[in-house]
Every structure is written in structure tokens, then in C-alpha cells.
Amino acid sequence: MKPQREFIAERPLAEHCPELLKRGPAPEDLLHLLEKMGQRFARRLSGAFAPLMGGEAPIVSCTSPRETKLSSLNSSIAALAANSLLAIGSAQTPMLVSIEAEPVLRIVDRAFGGKGEAPAPMPKQFPPAAELMIARLEVLLAEHLAAAVTATAGRASDGDMPDITAIRRDGSLTALSPFDDNLPLAMLSLEVDDGGVLPWLMTVAMPFATLGRIFGYAEKPARRAAPHYRGDPMAAPFGDVPVTLSAVLVDMRVPFPAIATLAPGVILPVSVSRQIPLRVGENTIAHGTVGTMDDRVAVKIDKAFTDERTNP
Known part of the structure; x- marks a missing residue:
């Protein structure tokens, strides 16, 4: 389709200063x-x-x-x-x-x-x-x-x-x-x-x-990222998510020959530390002391590493 009259732009083309085009x-x-x-x-x-x-x-x-x-x-x-x-x-x-x-x-x-x-x-x-x-x-x-x-x-x-x-x-x-x-x-x-x-x-x-x-050619400053707010772990949907918590009682090194000769009845001497790490996945979130409570083995939290929550 061929227009019957010449097209005219409504606004003039933008003109940029040399500093912006450099x-x-x-x-x-x-x-x-x-x-x-x-x-x-x-x-x-x-x-x-x-x-x-x-x-x-x-x-x-x-x-x-x-x-x-x-x-x-x-x-x-x-x-x-x-x-x-x-x-x-x-x-x-x-x-x-x-x-x-x-x-x-x-x-x-x-x-x-x-x-x-x-x-x-x-x-x-x-x-x-x-x-x-x-x-x-x-x-x-x-x-x-x-x-x-x-x-x-x-x-x-x-x-x-x-x-x-x-x-x-x-x-x-x-x-x-x-x-x-x-x-x-x-x-x-x-x-x-x-x-x-x-x-x-x-x-x-x-x-x-x-x-x-x-030689005086500085890079443009990086744009500041928008502030990031963490969600409240107590609120939905985070509060309903089950998380596996592991208490590591023993973390020991055993020579390979000893592993190769493992058999029923072999006794491995271990030492349980009074301060044991509590982990979620690979991250240690706290340390605690092993004890008992109501005839069950329990861990008392002595030090937690969870960050303080930030309010939006």
C-alpha cells in the first residue's frame, strides 16, 4: 500500500551531546x-x-x-x-x-x-x-x-x-x-x-x-541494587516448610586400611565433644551440649549463628 502523502515525523530527531556519544x-x-x-x-x-x-x-x-x-x-x-x-x-x-x-x-x-x-x-x-x-x-x-x-x-x-x-x-x-x-x-x-x-x-x-x-579511562560506576528484604521465617509460606536438622556427634578421620578391614565386632574408639554442631544441609547454624531430658537424649543450644531478621 502506497501512502498518498509524505510521512512527517511529529517530533524532531534527538540530538545527544558528545559526552553521551563518547x-x-x-x-x-x-x-x-x-x-x-x-x-x-x-x-x-x-x-x-x-x-x-x-x-x-x-x-x-x-x-x-x-x-x-x-x-x-x-x-x-x-x-x-x-x-x-x-x-x-x-x-x-x-x-x-x-x-x-x-x-x-x-x-x-x-x-x-x-x-x-x-x-x-x-x-x-x-x-x-x-x-x-x-x-x-x-x-x-x-x-x-x-x-x-x-x-x-x-x-x-x-x-x-x-x-x-x-x-x-x-x-x-x-x-x-x-x-x-x-x-x-x-x-x-x-x-x-x-x-x-x-x-x-x-x-x-x-x-x-x-x-x-x-591512563584515565574510568569505568562507569555500577548501578546500586535495590535493597533486598528477607522474608519472615515465621510467616507463610516459610513457616510450614519442614527442614532437616542434623546433630553431628562424631566427626572423625579413619585410615583407609582400617576402613578396608571393618567387620562385625570391630570396635572403633571415638570421642564425643561436649560442643556438637547442629547443621541444616551443609551449614552449621548452632552449637549445643549433649544431655538427657525425660529419659531421652537431648541437645541444649549454647550458641546460635542465625542472622538477625530484618524488617521490610
């Missing part, structure tokens, strides 16, 4: 900022590493950043490495810095007057002296990372530098488990040529959310 940074934009930060970080580390390398400044270069995931990091980082999880401002903005184990052990050898040699074969875990050196490296890296972030973000002065602190560390990246497995990460590698046979690697990785926050 989109967040694309991953490639954040990776570009990370590359700039990495180049500044590399230049600063060249001089910062000199006292640890016998006074000679190594050549530090930055590779192009890329997107990755934790599974790829687990396969590319050795079983033993100095893996440090740092927080930029707060624990909600984590960053991983990983250094190969061999250069860390060479630095430790120089610190004790050696020629900068690593043991062969490599140990399965870091010795205490290496742990102390890794803690020192974390402070050094945090200082120069903060300066590189400040310069890249275009902040006015050193007073605007973010506070970067170490959260935890582990020689095994799998045990450290710094991020969720499927979380997209921005990864940057730095090559350090300290005059050895081959340059060694330092890996920097962080979620894109961390990368956006340190």
Missing part, C-alpha cells in the same frame, strides 16, 4: 599507550639496573605489546621465575611483572661478590637470598613503572604518580594465579642485554581494565 578506548588504543609506557620504562630501567650489573648499564628494549590470556602466559613463562603481582593504587588494578629466574640468580651472585653466574642445573625454588633480591627488585620496578605511567598519561607532576605496591609473589605463575583464565590481558615484553650470552626477558601483563584506569 565511546571508551579500543584495545588497540590502549596497546598503543602501553607501548609508549614500555619505551619510557625501558629507558629508565637501563640506568636503574646498572648498580645490580656491576656498574655497567644494560641495553633494555621494548617489544610491541599484544593481547593474550593467562593460559598463554603459563606456557611462555618458565616453571621458575620471579613472578610479582603489583597493585596500581588498589587491588582492583593488578599488574603482573615476571623476570626469568636465571638473571635473578646472576644478580644475587654479583651481590655476594661473584662473577654473576647462575647455578646449573637451576633450582626448583628460589633460595632466601634470591627472595630478598626479588623484594628489592619489586621496589625498584614499582618506582620506575609509576614514573613511566605518569609521563605517558600526561600528568602534571611527580605528585600525581600512582602508588604501586607488591601484593604477593610466587616462583610458579600457576601457583600465583594472578588473573582469571579467560580474562583478556595486555602483554608487553622487555629484553635486557647485560652482556651475557643471550638477552633475558621481563614480562609485564595486566587486564585491559587496569590499563584503562591508569
Whole structure:
């Protein structure tokens, strides 16, 4: 059906301000900022590493950043490495810095007057002296990372530098488990040529959310959920629902060989605690004392863990 006259809208089209139409940074934009930060970080580390390398400044270069995931990091980082999880401002903005184990052990050898040699074969875990050196490296890296972030973000002065602190560390990246497995990460590698046979690697990785926050792209605040009111357990329909309550008299560990030889007549010594837990399903809701009442076994409630009811 063809209309006989032209359709005219009753209201003009909505016009939105640029602030409402502004989109967040694309991953490639954040990776570009990370590359700039990495180049500044590399230049600063060249001089910062000199006292640890016998006074000679190594050549530090930055590779192009890329997107990755934790599974790829687990396969590319050795079983033993100095893996440090740092927080930029707060624990909600984590960053991983990983250094190969061999250069860390060479630095430790120089610190004790050696020629900068690593043991062969490599140990399965870091010795205490290496742990102390890794803690020192974390402070050094945090200082120069903060300066590189400040310069890249275009902040006015050193007073605007973010506070970067170490959260935890582990020689095994799998045990450290710094991020969720499927979380997209921005990864940057730095090559350090300290005059050895081959340059060694330092890996920097962080979620894109961390990368956006340190460069001034704050996430929108989450909407506040409506207040949740609990129902009255004494009122319908809750009051008529039957619930199974269990009193655990004995909770004991028995070796598997003893279980395998169980037979009628075998006596298992047990000790019944004076305070026994009362459970609904898997949740302990109270503790009580075993006794008797009217010639029947009874439990007197000594401590209850039920929450106070909230009125709507």
C-alpha cells in the first residue's frame, strides 16, 4: 500500500551531546599507550639496573605489546621465575611483572661478590637470598613503572604518580594465579642485554581494565541494587516448610586400611565433644551440649549463628 502523502515525523530527531556519544578506548588504543609506557620504562630501567650489573648499564628494549590470556602466559613463562603481582593504587588494578629466574640468580651472585653466574642445573625454588633480591627488585620496578605511567598519561607532576605496591609473589605463575583464565590481558615484553650470552626477558601483563584506569579511562560506576528484604521465617509460606536438622556427634578421620578391614565386632574408639554442631544441609547454624531430658537424649543450644531478621 502506497501512502498518498509524505510521512512527517511529529517530533524532531534527538540530538545527544558528545559526552553521551563518547565511546571508551579500543584495545588497540590502549596497546598503543602501553607501548609508549614500555619505551619510557625501558629507558629508565637501563640506568636503574646498572648498580645490580656491576656498574655497567644494560641495553633494555621494548617489544610491541599484544593481547593474550593467562593460559598463554603459563606456557611462555618458565616453571621458575620471579613472578610479582603489583597493585596500581588498589587491588582492583593488578599488574603482573615476571623476570626469568636465571638473571635473578646472576644478580644475587654479583651481590655476594661473584662473577654473576647462575647455578646449573637451576633450582626448583628460589633460595632466601634470591627472595630478598626479588623484594628489592619489586621496589625498584614499582618506582620506575609509576614514573613511566605518569609521563605517558600526561600528568602534571611527580605528585600525581600512582602508588604501586607488591601484593604477593610466587616462583610458579600457576601457583600465583594472578588473573582469571579467560580474562583478556595486555602483554608487553622487555629484553635486557647485560652482556651475557643471550638477552633475558621481563614480562609485564595486566587486564585491559587496569590499563584503562591508569591512563584515565574510568569505568562507569555500577548501578546500586535495590535493597533486598528477607522474608519472615515465621510467616507463610516459610513457616510450614519442614527442614532437616542434623546433630553431628562424631566427626572423625579413619585410615583407609582400617576402613578396608571393618567387620562385625570391630570396635572403633571415638570421642564425643561436649560442643556438637547442629547443621541444616551443609551449614552449621548452632552449637549445643549433649544431655538427657525425660529419659531421652537431648541437645541444649549454647550458641546460635542465625542472622538477625530484618524488617521490610
